[in-house]
Amino acid sequence: MLINPRLSGSRIGFVLLGMCALAPSAYASTDGHTANLFLWIALLLIAAKISSLIVERIQQPAVLGELLIGVLLGNLGLFGIHHFEVLKTDEVLAFLAQLGVVLLLFKSGLETNIETMSKVGMRAFLVACVGVIVPFGLAYFIAPLILPNLSQNTYLFLGATLTATSVGITSRVFKDLGKLNTPEAQIVLGAAVIDDVLGLIILAVISAIVTTGTVSAGEIAWITLKAGLFLVGAIVIGQWAAGYIGNKFSKLHAGESMKFTLVICFGLVFAYLAYLVGLAPIVGAFAAGLVLDKVQFEEFDDAAVYGDIEKALVNADTGLKQQVENVLEKHRHHHIESLIDPLGHFVIPLFFVLTGMQVNLQSFTNLPIVMIALAITALAFISKLAAGLAAGKVNKWIVGWGMAPRGEVGLIFAMTGKGLGVVNDDMFAVIVIMITLTTLLTPLVLGHLLRKAA
Numbered sequence: 113m114l115i116n117p118r119l120s121g122s123r124i125g126f127v128l129l130g131m132c133a134l135a136p137s138a139y140a141s142t143d144g145h146t147a148n149l150f151l152w153i154a155l156l157l158i159a160a161k162i163s164s165l166i167v168e169r170i171q172q173p174a175v176l177g178e179l180l181i182g183v184l185l186g187n188l189g190l191f192g193i194h195h196f197e198v199l200k201t202d203e204v205l206a207f208l209a210q211l212g213v214v215l216l217l218f219k220s221g222l223e224t225n226i227e228t229m230s231k232v233g234m235r236a237f238l239v240a241c242v243g244v245i246v247p248f249g250l251a252y253f254i255a256p257l258i259l260p261n262l263s264q265n266t267y268l269f270l271g272a273t274l275t276a277t278s279v280g281i282t283s284r285v286f287k288d289l290g291k292l293n294t295p296e297a298q299i300v301l302g303a304a305v306i307d308d309v310l311g312l313i314i315l316a317v318i319s320a321i322v323t324t325g326t327v328s329a330g331e332i333a334w335i336t337l338k339a340g341l342f343l344v345g346a347i348v349i350g351q352w353a354a355g356y357i358g359n360k361f362s363k364l365h366a367g368e369s370m371k372f373t374l375v376i377c378f379g380l381v382f383a384y385l386a387y388l389v390g391l392a393p394i395v396g397a398f399a400a401g402l403v404l405d406k407v408q409f410e411e412f413d414d415a416a417v418y419g420d421i422e423k424a425l426v427n428a429d430t431g432l433k434q435q436v437e438n439v440l441e442k443h444r445h446h447h448i449e450s451l452i453d454p455l456g457h458f459v460i461p462l463f464f465v466l467t468g469m470q471v472n473l474q475s476f477t478n479l480p481i482v483m484i485a486l487a488i489t490a491l492a493f494i495s496k497l498a499a500g501l502a503a504g505k506v507n508k509w510i511v512g513w514g515m516a517p518r519g520e521v522g523l524i525f526a527m528t529g530k531g532l533g534v535v536n537d538d539m540f541a542v543i544v545i546m547i548t549l550t551t552l553l554t555p556l557v558l559g560h561l562l563r564k565a566a
Contacts, residue, residue, distance in 0.1 A: 182468020221401015
C-alpha cells in the first residue's frame with residue numbers, strides 16, 4: 113500500500129502540513145492554471161484517502177473522513193492559511209465534483225435491483241411523502257415561533273430546504289459498510305429519489321410564487337407530470353434501448369473500451385435528460401443505473417467470453433478444461449461496476465471533500481444564530497426520523513437517519529432562495545449550520561446503527 117492505515121496522528125499531521133507547503137498560494141497566470149489544478153487534485157485525493165483511513169480505523173464510514181477533511185481545508189483561512197480558498201470557486205473542480213455525485217448515484221442504481229426495489233416501492237413512496245410533508249409543515253408552522261417577523265416566502269423556502277435529502281451521502285454510507293442491498297437501504301434510496309423529485313417540484317412552485325406572485329394549478333400539474341413521465345419512461349424505454357444499443361455496438365467491437373464508453377454515455381445522457389425536464393441530474397443517473405442493472409450489456413459479455421474461449425482452444429493441451437473454467441470465471445464476475453470503479457475512485461472523493469469545504473465554521477461563532485440553527489436542526493432531524501415510521505417492518509431508525517442529511521441538495525435550495533432575495537444572510541447562516549450538522553452527524557449515527565444491526 114502507498115498509504116499505511118496505521119500511520120500515527122503526528123505523522124498524518126506532518127503529511128497534511130507538507131500538503132499545505134506544496135499547495136500553490138494562487139494561480140499565478142492563466143497558463144499555469146491547468147498545471148496547478150493537477151497538483152490541487154492530487155493533494156485533495158491524498159487528503160481524502162488519508163482522512164478516510166483515519167475514520168475507518170475507528171469503524172466509521174469513509175465518507176465521514178472525506179467530509180471532515182474538506183471542512184478542515186476549507187477553514188484553514190481562520191488560521192492564516194489561505195492556500196485552499198481558491199478551490200471553493202474553481203469551476204473545473206466544481207464540475208469534477210458534480211461528475212462525482214452523478215457517478216455515485218449511477219453506481220448506486222447499478223447495485224440496486226429493480227425487482228428488489230419494487231418490493232419496497234410503496235413503503236419508499238410513503239417514506240418520501242412523510243419526509244416531505246412533515247419537514248415542510250414543521251418549518252412553515254413552527255419556524256415563525258423561532259424566527260418571527262420574516263416574510264411568508266422566507267418560511268416557504270426554509271420548508272423547501274428541510275424537505276431535501278442528500279441521497280449521495282446516504283448512498284455512500286450504505287456502500288462503505290456493504291449494506292446497499294438491505295431492505296432499509298432500498299427503501300432509503302427509493303424514498304430519497306422520490307423525495308428529490310417532490311422537493312424539486314416544491315422548489316419550482318415556490319420560486320414561481322416568489323417571482324410572479326402566483327402559480328396556477330395547471331403549472332403545478334405539468335411540473336409533476338413531467339417528473340413522473342421521465343421516471344417511468346427512463347425505466348421502461350431505457351431497458352429496451354440499452355439492450356438494443358448494446359446489441360448493435362457489440363457487433364462493431366466487443367472490447368472493454370467500447371463497453372465502458374457506452375455505459376458512461378448512458379448514465380450521462382440520462383442525467384442530461386433529467387435536467388431537461390427540470391429534475392436533478394442525479395435522478396437521471398440513478399434511473400440509468402437501475403436500467404443497466406437489468407440489461408448488463410450481455411452481448412458484450414457473451415462476445416468477449418466466446419472470443420477468449422476460442423483463444424484458449426488454439427493453445428489446447430491437457431489443461432484445456434481448466435483454461436475454459438478460468439475464462440468463464442473471469443467473465444462471470446466482470447460486471448459494469450468494475451469497469452467504472454476506477455473513475456469513481458477519482459471523482460467521487462472530490463465531491464465529498466469540496467462539499468465539506470463549503471462549510472464556514474465562522475457561522476458557529478454567532479451565538480444567537482447558532483441557538484436558532486440548533487432549533488431548526490432539531491426540527492430537521494425529527495421530521496426525517498418521522499419519515500422512518502412509514503417504512504414498515506424494517507429498522508425504522510436506519511431509514512429515518514438515512515433520510516436525514518441535507519447536504520448539497522439543501523444548499524442548492526438555500527442558494528436559490530438567496531438569489532431570489534427571500535433568504536437573508538442570517539437565515540442563510542442558519543440553514544448552512546443545519547445542513548452542516550445533518551451532513552456530518554448522519555454518517556456517524558447511521559454507521560453505528562448499521563453495525564449494531566449486523
